[in-house]
């Protein structure tokens with residue numbers, strides 16, 4: 001079983017649209033045995049919006065703990081205030097001479113718990129979202145929903161990925177495609193861990209190129225083999241040139257270019273991958289070519 | 302007077318948040334003292350549009366424990382109190398795992414032998430200076446392979462800004478998790494930049510959840526609009542989110558932005574829109 | 589010699605769990621006598637640092653070797669620091685029992 005992770009560094013490069021198109025293409029050509037999909041972008045989980053999944057299994061996700069003060073026990077001594085490096089302990093807005101912990105600010109370190117002389121503070125484990133196994137027309141999808149504003153420590157990403165992997169192994173599905181999150185921290189690191197191939201969707205803009213370099217360095221650090229595809233390629237030809245030079249210098253293959261095409265967001269509005277809705281568009285042709293190249297790279301790995 | 306703090310956020314990445322934030326800064330800088338903070342420390346891009354010259358650079362650090370072996374009795378208290386498993390008792394040593402450490406200080410205070418001192422562990426760089434258009438600019442760049450973004454955002458926001466600053470503009474990271482919350486903390490207004498697509502709408506919903514919980518007044522900017530996308534407009538009405546600006550989907554804008562131009566450089570007439578936008582923000586933020 | 593094998597079920601005929609930090613169970617076995625017990629992994633629910641937490645749990649049991657699918661950088665640093673040998677299961681391994689057999693025949697690849 002192989003894992004392909006699709007990443008971009010910068011958001012909005014078209015990663016999810018291309019991932020959805022790959023899912024569609026894998027279901028009609030190549031990759032015998034189908035695919036399992038994992039949406040690792042848990043705080044902006046969008047893959048399900050193009051794949052119309054039917055939920056088959058829903059599981060609560062419990063993350064870290066936050067501190068809570070029992071107002072009946074607190075004597076307002078203030079010992080908990082200086083030990084909190086996150087400025088989360090405040091005066092209770094509702095009760096005089098009591099302290100209160102702002103859950104938005106609390107980091108869950110428990111320093112206050114140990115400082116409190118009356119044991120008024122306890123750590124309360126938080127439900128931070130859900131994860132799902134769903135059926136789609138193109139394969140089983142593992143995805144999640146992180147409640148807004150919660151810590152994205154990578155644990156939920158790891159859970160989604162591991163369940164996708166175990167499912168694939170159990171059902172002898174040869175390929176897991178992972179739609180990765182933007183950025184370069186925890187969730188991204190978790191999304192790339194153990195991947196056999198990382199496809200970077202690069203955008204030829206100054207910002208896109210800047211972020212490409214950062215995601216590339218991150219993947220390099222975690223030793224994920226990488227290839228690049230350029231999306232919205234015709235928007236800035238100089239940028240394409242710069243991406244190609246960067247790829248050459250780092251010995252990374254550029255697998256193809258997908259043109260800037262309003263049909264891609266349009267098909268998304270209709271809730272279908274572009275390759276299914278507009279199979280003959282220039283972008284669909286380019287994505288199909290890209291998929292075939294990726295598939296030939298993945299198989300012998 | 303405390304400057305008004307405006308955070309520009311989006312949930313979904315690539316909606317044009319930086320384009321809006323930089324254009325807003327450029328427009329307002331003509332009339333007000335502006336400070337711009339690029340809080341997208343994983344992929345800071347504002348400098349590509351505003352071309353700042355930096356005159357100060359400091360390290361962003363997490364204070365991690367160092368254990369004095371001569372004092373440590375291997376009692377294991379520090380391992381027990383650490384919620385993040387950044388410490389382990391291994392044979393005759395206490396091992397520190399810097400990348401797991403949040404720098405909370407709990408181990409330091411709880412060590413009965415006072416055997417722990419804290420040493421700075423660099424996780425990135427904070428730089429500040431002036432944008433080419435002569436307003437204050439600061440950003441943070443997280444070191445590659447560091448797993449946490451919030452500590453550096455927190456430190457970036459604590460950097461000094463010029464005392465005469467009237468408006469500070471914060472460009473938030475994409476997503477809707479802890480790093481966005483850290484950016485929004487203390488903001489008077491959140492400008493939510495969205496795209497008229499199901500993706501944009503879904504992620505706007507995530508952002509709405511955050512601003513509601515944090516009680517921050519917010520408004521929406523619809524970017525790359527291509528005719529009315531009714532579900533988005535209905536959502537905004539239902540959640541009392543004023544639509545404050547609508548920017549059309551145009552190839553010319555996309556091409557300009559790709560080359561490093563801001564919206565107001567591509568279409569100078571937007572300057573007035575942003576000035577008006579600020580007047581509305583000032584009203585909404587004070588309600 | 590005391591060894592630990594990560595397992596998906598609390599039995600020796602269950603599959604080896606490919607994860608270390610978030611393994612479902614640890615099968616703790618005395619290799620010579622084949623006496624074993626199944627332990628729940630206390631680190632499975634940790635939001636961060638599961639690798640270190642699991643490693644600490646194993647270290648405190650004074651084992652000599654661990655068999656799993658992979659070891660993260662933090663877990664391997666902790667286990668290595670405690671002089672616990674780490675072994676990766678190979679494709680022939682499926683059940684915990686088969687991992688033990690191969691371990692005894694010295695046929696498992698050591699993780700470095």
Ligand code: SF4
Nearest residue numbers: 084106107109110112
């Ligand atoms: S748990 Fe830590 S961050 Fe939360 S209130 Fe207590 S000391 Fe502050």
Ligand code: SF4
Nearest residue numbers: 074075077078080116
């Ligand atoms: S230390 Fe305990 S008793 Fe004192 S103010 Fe804090 S919560 Fe209340």
Ligand code: SF4
Nearest residue numbers: 373374376377379412
């Ligand atoms: S709490 Fe202090 S004395 Fe105890 S193990 Fe930790 S460093 Fe050593």
Ligand code: SF4
Nearest residue numbers: 383402403405406408
């Ligand atoms: S500072 Fe906090 S997170 Fe770091 S090792 Fe000490 S207790 Fe753990």
